[in-house]
Amino acid sequence: MTLGDLYITFLLVTLTFITGTALGSLLSAKVRRFLPWVEILTGIYNLCLFLALSLDFYKIQLPQYVVVLGLLIPAISLGIQLPLYSYYLRQIRFNFIYGLYHGGAIIGLLAFEIYFTYGLSVKASLLALSLAQIGLGAVLVFLLNHDIFHLDQSPAGAWKKLLSKKFLVIPISVFLISILSSYQVFWALKTQVFLTEAFRLHATLISAAVFFWMTIAGFSEKHLQNASRTFWFFAWAAAILVLQASFSTLPPFISENFTGELPNYFIWSSVQALCLTLPVFASSLVFIKSTQELSVHFAVDQASGYLNAIACLGNILGMVLAAFMAPYLWTNFYFSIALSIAIVAIMILTYFDKKYVSTSWGFAALIVFAFFAFQKDQASGLFNNRFVKQIRPATINSQIFSEAFSSIAVMEDPVTDDQVSHHYIIDGHRSHIIDRGTENLIGLYARRYFPDTLKKSAVIGVGTGQTSWGVTAISEHTDLIEISPTVLRNLKVFKEYNNDLANNAHTSIHLIDGMSYLRNCPVESYDLIVNTATYPGNFNAAKLYTLEFIELVKNCLKPNGVYQTYFDGSTVHNTEQLADFLAPIQAHFKHIDIIAGYYPILIAYNENRTLTAGPMESFLREGDAHFYNETLKKKPIFNLKCNTIYRDIPLYVGGKMNTLDRAVLEATSIRNIIQNIYQRDEYIFAEYSGLPRSQECF
Known part of the structure; x- marks a missing residue:
């Protein structure tokens, strides 16, 4: 603490x-x-x-x-x-x-x-x-x-x-x-x-x-x-x-x-x-x-x-x-x-x-x-065991970057005879498929909430650097906060996915705990703070979803600033769990939007906003616009999917407050993760068809 x-x-x-x-x-x-x-x-x-x-x-x-x-x-x-x-x-x-x-x-x-x-x-x-x-x-x-x-x-x-x-x-x-x-x-x-x-x-x-x-x-x-x-x-x-x-x-x-x-x-x-x-x-x-x-x-x-x-x-x-x-x-x-x-x-x-x-x-x-x-290297065999039985036989060619207290890895999974998808794994958790470009889009979402390029932003949890690239592309300066030196040392491994983020002149990288960083940030200094750390079931991310953390976020944001985070099936299975997830955020922010998807994105703010129109390329610097058009637009997800935005969702009452003392979300997340390993629940936003919404396509 x-x-x-x-x-x-x-x-x-x-x-x-x-x-x-x-x-x-x-x-x-x-x-x-x-x-x-x-x-x-x-x-x-x-x-x-x-x-x-x-x-x-x-x-x-x-x-x-x-x-x-x-x-x-x-x-x-x-x-x-x-x-x-x-x-x-x-x-x-x-x-x-x-x-x-x-x-x-x-x-x-x-x-x-x-x-x-x-x-x-x-x-x-x-x-x-x-x-x-x-x-x-x-x-x-x-x-x-x-x-x-x-x-x-x-x-x-x-x-x-x-x-x-x-x-x-x-x-x-x-x-x-x-x-x-x-x-x-x-x-x-x-x-x-x-x-x-x-x-x-x-x-x-x-x-x-x-x-x-x-x-x-x-x-x-x-x-x-x-x-x-x-x-x-x-x-x-x-x-x-x-x-x-x-x-x-x-x-x-x-x-x-x-x-x-x-x-x-x-x-x-x-x-x-x-x-x-x-x-x-x-x-x-x-x-x-x-x-x-x-x-x-x-x-x-x-x-x-x-x-x-x-x-x-x-x-x-x-x-x-x-x-x-x-x-x-x-x-x-x-x-x-x-x-x-x-x-x-x-x-x-x-x-x-x-x-x-x-x-x-x-x-x-x-x-x-x-x-x-027994000299045969069995790393890939051990690595394959992280996947469920149905996927495991198809996985090939693992790369492991392991240090004393953290490990990251990339595994290739054949999609067709001439195409593979790359899975990103950190400390045993299969985080996401690197190739699909979703993580890059997550970093760009908040630009719609600002009329101009953001002055200063912060990202907590760097990972492959894809989301961090998106935030950097729409900001004059971005502070990247990461607790794992292994992640930072291996950003170069993913440079084709994050536009060589490790050498980006518009960023500052900080090896520090996210809560410790915000505790010492200047008051009202950021336009945007993005929490893209892993879900609250992971012990070193649990406190990033507490009432105390959200209070620090609010103190660091400008009055018209935006806080962005996400949740998924590891955190929310039903409306009661959604109320628990929203409780700390609703205690400090008046307006909450949710961008639907496999990993729903949550945008929180305190001043009314109108979404900015226009193509995403018009918001980006030349080098980032080139990366966006020549690399990201070739990803299948760009051609197959638009996202539904639920604007200004109503207040959810009855949610149990998640705090440093009572880790409500961590307890829920642990149970959901175990349940999800072999089964998937219905997508939660199927039941919100009556809420006001719009379409957002990139």
Whole structure:
């Protein structure tokens, strides 16, 4: 909310929590007697967040360091809890506490997701959780005062002992397995995004799958305790080998059984997430085994706390390694590196346990064999699985441009023997067909609402640059706002569709979150603001359809300015959902027009307007007019379709207001997307034949 949804923000949040957890783990043994107050103070902190969110918090642009410090507080609390609860309940084996702790995390994640997909209040849940945490702390105070837990002082010099030759294999094991697991989870998360729609559920399901394997490891460790640490490294590598072998066959199996219903989506996406994160089971057992082995010589909170800090360092390095290898996410080379790291880890461990030397070399030979056996690049096979079963066999020739936190792609789909259509995919979502020219038209629509060329415009969400070209063509200057550096770096790939937008002298490109940009724009500075970001079911676009965002839009527009956005079947299925979509816009704009089509365009303004007549070419600069006539007019859509415009549609009452606190549209959009994957609803504007309308043809 304060930094925006730039991809670097996700990295910053993740690193902050990993670092904070490590710090909390190191502090845990030193604050044994203060666990109740850790809970109480964290609850009070959450209560303060609730109070802040009850104000106009979204209007504040906090510096990054303030946000990092704010995130460190709950992260440190998180790092303190597991070691100290394992110490307070040390009569119980650590593996059970470990399993119970992460089992609770699964319930929390899924409960939040269900809560959120129903569009309920985030603030209300935060209030309830903060009060519950304060209550938990009060219970612990009572129990501690009655000497239930029998706390002792922690001995000094633990680090020196831990890094001595006697114990060195333990931190090395945890460090190496953490690198491997973080590397694997990164791949699983990215691949899961690419195989399912790019909305909030994917991250939750991957996280739940990781916690599931950690929970299973905790509860089963007692029955597997005779297996050595080196054995579990073998098991980790074997799991990777299985994933590598099934890389192009597992996703189709999952896809064929996914039919679009919400429960079905949860089931099969969870199955996929569990398959992709299977190696976490082995890494969790290594951590548990190492902690229990070390707790014979150290207090259990010191053992688990120090090893968790080492694991956090490994997680950071694993994530960085995976980020550098992002272009190889869709190929077996990514797996090959994982197996190579596993070989190194096993060799290091066999140095300390000689009986596994021959086995290690045999396993290394097996990996080398597998490397050559599975070297065929399977990117296109994985890519094809993003399409529904009826389309998938026809798709050919994919191009993937992948970086650490974002991926874009182009896939060719044969139309005739000598013609193909090109699909644009971003972060797993099939956005649109590039060739048809519709996106270019969207950028030109608003020109009809102005008598002259626009002075200054802004576009939020650049994508292929087609819509941005249209806005640039009718404006003296256009600010392009985009959160993905991958999108901006690859604009040149689509230059034949966007008239080489990357080198357009009439634009300024800003790598920034859309809401953050508008928060700082000069008041009444724009003639036109176009929101062409993806639908609200996508977590980094959801807030661009809220009441708070529309208020910022109005502040940035001139009094006679125009706001343009769109909706489709992922957002609106019926009049009730249309009322929800319109509610934030109608709260700030008097007039709303809707241009019908597969992606209905919405135009909002506060002063009465008459549409400008005349051919579109007369509005354009020479270079843009040439591009329009020589490139766009050759597209079939220009010859086949005119658009119906519904002018000044009536006020829709009863719509639920979509806000940052209650994500009504995001919840609706998630459900609609899942329903749409295998079926299409009737076009909503079929029922509005009685509204005043006109025809607009280009």
